[in-house]
Amino acid sequence: MAGVKNQRWLRQAREQAGRLTGHHLRVGVTGLSAAGKTTFITSLINQLENHRRGLLARRPPFDRLESVRWQRDGVDQPFGYLDSLAALASEPAEWPASTTDLSRVVIDLRFRPQGLLGKVQGARSLRLEILDYPGEWLLDLPLLRVDYGHWCEQMRSWLDAEPRRSIAGPLRDRLLAIDPAQPHDPQELNELTAQWTDFLRRCRTQAGLARNQPGRFLLPGSGVSPEMLAFVPLLAGNRHASGPAGSWWAQCEGRFRYYRDYLVKGFFDEHFSRLDRQVLLVDMLAPMDAGQPALSDLKGALEAVMESFRYGPSSFFERLFKPRINRLAICATKVDQVTPGQQRAVQQCLEDLITDSLSEVRHGGVSVRGLPLSAVRATRQEGDALVAGLVGRQGWVRYQPGTIPEHLPLDLTVDGPELLKLRPPPSLHRSEPFPHYRMDDLLAWMLEGRSI
Numbered sequence: 001m002a003g004v005k006n007q008r009w010l011r012q013a014r015e016q017a018g019r020l021t022g023h024h025l026r027v028g029v030t031g032l033s034a035a036g037k038t039t040f041i042t043s044l045i046n047q048l049e050n051h052r053r054g055l056l057a058r059r060p061p062f063d064r065l066e067s068v069r070w071q072r073d074g075v076d077q078p079f080g081y082l083d084s085l086a087a088l089a090s091e092p093a094e095w096p097a098s099t100t101d102l103s104r105v106v107i108d109l110r111f112r113p114q115g116l117l118g119k120v121q122g123a124r125s126l127r128l129e130i131l132d133y134p135g136e137w138l139l140d141l142p143l144l145r146v147d148y149g150h151w152c153e154q155m156r157s158w159l160d161a162e163p164r165r166s167i168a169g170p171l172r173d174r175l176l177a178i179d180p181a182q183p184h185d186p187q188e189l190n191e192l193t194a195q196w197t198d199f200l201r202r203c204r205t206q207a208g209l210a211r212n213q214p215g216r217f218l219l220p221g222s223g224v225s226p227e228m229l230a231f232v233p234l235l236a237g238n239r240h241a242s243g244p245a246g247s248w249w250a251q252c253e254g255r256f257r258y259y260r261d262y263l264v265k266g267f268f269d270e271h272f273s274r275l276d277r278q279v280l281l282v283d284m285l286a287p288m289d290a291g292q293p294a295l296s297d298l299k300g301a302l303e304a305v306m307e308s309f310r311y312g313p314s315s316f317f318e319r320l321f322k323p324r325i326n327r328l329a330i331c332a333t334k335v336d337q338v339t340p341g342q343q344r345a346v347q348q349c350l351e352d353l354i355t356d357s358l359s360e361v362r363h364g365g366v367s368v369r370g371l372p373l374s375a376v377r378a379t380r381q382e383g384d385a386l387v388a389g390l391v392g393r394q395g396w397v398r399y400q401p402g403t404i405p406e407h408l409p410l411d412l413t414v415d416g417p418e419l420l421k422l423r424p425p426p427s428l429h430r431s432e433p434f435p436h437y438r439m440d441d442l443l444a445w446m447l448e449g450r451s452i
């Protein structure tokens with residue numbers, strides 16, 4: 001434990017040193033499960049590696065970019081760039097696998113100097129650091145603001161409402177029937193934990209719901225033992241409940257506290273509390289396709305996640321040692337699934353969905369940029385139709401995506417865009433920039449305001 005702490009301390013010290021010289025940029029890529037984080041990061045490295053060929057070639061400051069090095073040595077848990085590339089370049093092409101653990105991306109960029117003074121100073125370098133992690137973990141951040149009794153109340157109200165009530169079925173009755181003050185039965189607790197995990201999985205797959213807590217029940221990550229994850233919400237419990245040692249309450253409350261203070265807080269402190277910029281990736285199309293409950297759950301999830309970050313201006317001291325996010329890019333992802341003319345509408349619907357949170361962020365003085373993105377474009381346009389390959393099928397289909405409203409209706413009821421399961425485009429190669437929408441705009445935004 002002391003070794004891990006020392007390592008963490010050393011890394012933080014190195015980062016602070018980089019920060020003080022202005023050569024370090026930490027970008028938080030934030031997105032729920034399947035938002036498109038891994039594909040985005042893969043495409044970002046690919047665009048940078050091929051900066052001389054793609055849209056970046058003529059775009060400042062990348063027109064001065066001399067060299068790009070994706071670092072692996074000395075990086076603990078490096079991002080599986082090569083695995084993601086192998087999937088995308090396979091025949092037939094596949095999307096990168098869903099993420100099961102944390103990984104780190106470090107990219108060193110070296111720029112030709114600008115102007116006379118720059119020439120005297122020599123080449124400018126910038127280290128870009130990004131993290132990838134399972135989106136499920138993000139859903140735990142709101143737990144940092146609640147205690148166990150509060151969480152039980154919240155779960156009770158979620159399970160009282162559809163579609164969770166039907167999905168939970170008899171599990172809800174079993175959890176409600178437990179008297180928190182009674183001695184707990186370890187075997188029953190294990191059974192209930194397994195059922196809660198299965199319930200979370202079905203919420204996601206059957207109803208497209210986003211808020212599935214605790215997220216680590218679905219993807220534990222390394223270093224997490226099953227005992228750490230043996231607790232459930234006691235639906236008869238509340239903020240005022242208590243129980244003697246050995247009771248259901250004492251058991252579940254203790255494990256919840258450990259989960260929150262060790263796993264969730266550790267993840268947040270190490271990875272999110274020191275960000276310079278944030279890219280919030282949101283798959284808006286899938287919940288629009290799944291329907292009103294999925295959109296409403298996504299709204300709740302995004303609002304809760306955004307509340308967890310520190311936005312806005314900070315004092316000089318804070319800027320050095322506790323920087324806050326001063327730029328936020330909010331991006332509807334995978335917009336290649338609709339026609340170019342509809343892409344802005346998808347972005348608008350996303351901004352409508354979280355309009356209150358965005359006003360808060362803007363009010364804190366943060367510059368917000370909205371960009372509808374596609375990290376890897378799977379479709380091409382032919383007239384007013386799209387042409388693409390489908391997962392598990394050969395050849396091509398020509399289709400017209402359903403309509404996208406100009407604004408999201410207040411009751412969140414929309415006619416779904418009727419999505420198809422697209423496969424990535426063929427013949428992707430590491431040494432060619434992948435086709436995309438607006439990755440160049442996003443990269444330029446990331447570096448804006450940095451003196452390089």
Ligand SMILES: Nc1nc2c(ncn2[C@@H]2O[C@H](COP(=O)(O)OP(=O)(O)OP(=O)(O)O)[C@@H](O)[C@H]2O)c(=O)[nH]1
Nearest residue numbers: 033034035036037038039095098099135374375376
């Ligand atoms: N058409 C299209 N689909 C995409 C794009 N990016 C991602 N996808 C699809 O979205 C799925 C999820 O993308 P990932 O990059 O794995 O998402 P993630 O946020 O890393 O998900 P987790 O690792 O599960 O948290 C992929 O398997 C693709 O099916 C894109 O640019 N265009």
Ligand SMILES: [Mg+2]
Nearest residue numbers: 037038098099
């Ligand atoms: Mg991923």
